[in-house]
Amino acid sequence: MVTIRKQILKLLNDGSPLTLMEIADMLEKKPKTVFKALRKLFSKGTIFCDPKTKRYQLVKGKEE
Numbered sequence: 001m002v003t004i005r006k007q008i009l010k011l012l013n014d015g016s017p018l019t020l021m022e023i024a025d026m027l028e029k030k031p032k033t034v035f036k037a038l039r040k041l042f043s044k045g046t047i048f049c050d051p052k053t054k055r056y057q058l059v060k061g062k063e064e
Contacts, residue, residue: 017055
């Protein structure tokens, strides 16, 4: 079973930066569930969130 964090990483790796709602819609998950996973990835330094656009993207050269 693929974890939600791996699904998020795949989405961000395959395209442009995405908002929380865009990720939740694409994964068909509740925003709260996605936010928890995003927070974990952010704390590990795997993803970055642009404070102006509130879009998440991968940190170059980082993987979970």
